[in-house]
Amino acid sequence: MSEVLLEVDQVLDENETNLRRICKHICEKKKRQCKFSALKNCDYCVEHLAFNKETDHVGKRVICPLDPKHSVYEKNLEKHLKKCNSRIKYLGDFDIKDVNLKDDENLDFERNLDYKLNIDLNNKPLLKNISQDSKTYKQLNENELRAIIEFVNELDEKFNLYELEFDKLDDKFINEELTKKGEFHQKHLKQISSIVSHVNVLIDSNKGEEEESCCLVELGAGRGKLSCWFDQSRRNKIKNNNSNSNIKNCNIVLLERGCQKHKFDSLLKQNCQEDNSEFARIRIDLKDVFINKIPLVKKSSKYILYGKHVCGCATDFSIRCLKKSLEDQNENKIKFLGFILALCCHHVCEWDYFCEVCLVGRQVDVKKIQHLPLNLFLDIKDPKLEEYNYSLNTKLFYYVESEVTLENSMIYATLQYNE
Ligand SMILES: C[S@@+](CC[C@H](N)C(=O)[O-])C[C@H]1O[C@@H](n2cnc3c(N)ncnc32)[C@H](O)[C@@H]1O
Ligand SMILES: [Zn+2]
Ligand SMILES: [Zn+2]
Numbered sequence: 001m002s003e004v005l006l007e008v009d010q011v012l013d014e015n016e017t018n019l020r021r022i023c024k025h026i027c028e029k030k031k032r033q034c035k036f037s038a039l040k041n042c043d044y045c046v047e048h049l050a051f052n053k054e055t056d057h058v059g060k061r062v063i064c065p066l067d068p069k070h071s072v073y074e075k076n077l078e079k080h081l082k083k084c085n086s087r088i089k090y091l092g093d094f095d096i097k098d099v100n101l102k103d104d105e106n107l108d109f110e111r112n113l114d115y116k117l118n119i120d121l122n123n124k125p126l127l128k129n130i131s132q133d134s135k136t137y138k139q140l141n142e143n144e145l146r147a148i149i150e151f152v153n154e155l156d157e158k159f160n161l162y163e164l165e166f167d168k169l170d171d172k173f174i175n176e177e178l179t180k181k182g183e184f185h186q187k188h189l190k191q192i193s194s195i196v197s198h199v200n201v202l203i204d205s206n207k208g209e210e211e212e213s214c215c216l217v218e219l220g221a222g223r224g225k226l227s228c229w230f231d232q233s234r235r236n237k238i239k240n241n242n243s244n245s246n247i248k249n250c251n252i253v254l255l256e257r258g259c260q261k262h263k264f265d266s267l268l269k270q271n272c273q274e275d276n277s278e279f280a281r282i283r284i285d286l287k288d289v290f291i292n293k294i295p296l297v298k299k300s301s302k303y304i305l306y307g308k309h310v311c312g313c314a315t316d317f318s319i320r321c322l323k324k325s326l327e328d329q330n331e332n333k334i335k336f337l338g339f340i341l342a343l344c345c346h347h348v349c350e351w352d353y354f355c356e357v358c359l360v361g362r363q364v365d366v367k368k369i370q371h372l373p374l375n376l377f378l379d380i381k382d383p384k385l386e387e388y389n390y391s392l393n394t395k396l397f398y399y400v401e402s403e404v405t406l407e408n409s410m411i412y413a414t415l416q417y418n419e
């Protein structure tokens with residue numbers, strides 16, 4: 001037991017302790033007893049089980065080495081480790097550890113600046129330090145932040161960073177639904193409407209001669225809302241004979257490392273079953289996924305990679321998902337239709353994982369720096385693709401008004417065959 005002296009008013013009332021058995025742990029920092037309920041047959045709560053030196057009638061409880069939130073009896077640990085939800089599960093041949101983490105020709109931030117923008121960081125000692133120490137925005141002091149802002153302004157003067165094309169599209173069905181929702185949902189649905197519409201244009205402009213199956217792979221899908229709206233809108237078009245596409249079925253794969261509530265999954269699953277489409281949610285980190293080998297992608301005639309606000313370095317992993325999967329395709333089997341990624345807080349990414357892109361900022365206000373939506377100069381060159389006579393057409397544009405969200409730019413990439 002800790003020797004911290006408890007302040008009188010922070011000692012829990014004896015009666016309360018008796019009614020509900022409270023964890024015995026004393027939090028030294030907070031100078032008070034833990035307020036959580038103790039586990040059955042134990043003096044401690046789940047969080048503080050490690051402090052339990054005693055053994056109850058079944059045995060000693062220990063913390064699961066894979067997840068400190070789990071605790072098990074020591075004698076059951078081995079069994080638990082085999083089924084613990086936090087264990088690293090091998091999911092199949094598309095699950096390749098760190099495959100999208102970095103790439104061989106990845107340039108570091110400094111070289112990137114020098115090479116792409118002709119900027120020498122040696123004249124900017126503060127920036128050089130930030131880059132060398134691989135600092136994230138959160139670790140910067142005010143002077144460093146100011147240096148970045150000045151730098152961004154300088155880049156803006158040189159390159160007109162914010163003069164992007166505006167290409168907002170509207171999905172009729174989603175726009176109608178949108179009017180029935182509150183402000184928060186409207187904000188997201190306005191973005192979703194434009195993204196879904198861009199996806200549909202992409203599908204329609206690649207109409208094959210025969211009926212085909214398309215696979216939509218959503219990156220960092222969270223609860224799957226974007227794909228769910230895509231699916232509903234598609235069904236609505238078919239129902240109203242409004243569909244231009246000759247896509248026979250549309251398979252949907254959600255890639256997400258978290259275990260969010262899967263509110264939209266059941267609807268997607270149910271809808272897909274109706275027209276022999278297939279649905280899969282794969283719990284995986286985007287840094288580890290090899291798109292071409294996902295069974296549903298392999299089964300489909302074509303695929304699209306898309307996502308909305310995947311956050312931080314997941315943007316880089318997403319771009320590398322694209323690169324790696326394109327590199328792997330041979331000339332006759334190019335199935336890739338396009339890559340559509342609505343960007344967000346790229347500022348929390350880490351220098352080390354940058355994809356071969358240059359990073360430049362938009363919003364230049366110290367207070368807003370946490371929400372700094374950063375733009376990318378995209379220049380994905382791929383020697384292997386060129387070998388096959390393909391090149392990647394990339395665009396960066398605003399897909400909704402900045403009033404809807406400041407994270408309103410989108411990367412759009414399609415393949416072009418060079419004869
Ligand atoms: C801001 S949320 C957006 C969720 C969803 N796309 C949407 O628009 O509602 C970012 C999502 O990306 C996921 N994510 C971030 N990094 C990831 C990674 N490395 N691998 C897989 N998912 C990731 C997070 O778990 C989270 O669900
Ligand atoms: Zn406790
Ligand atoms: Zn566990």
Ligand SMILES: [Zn+2]
Pocket residue numbers: 309310311312344345346
């Ligand atoms: Zn974000």
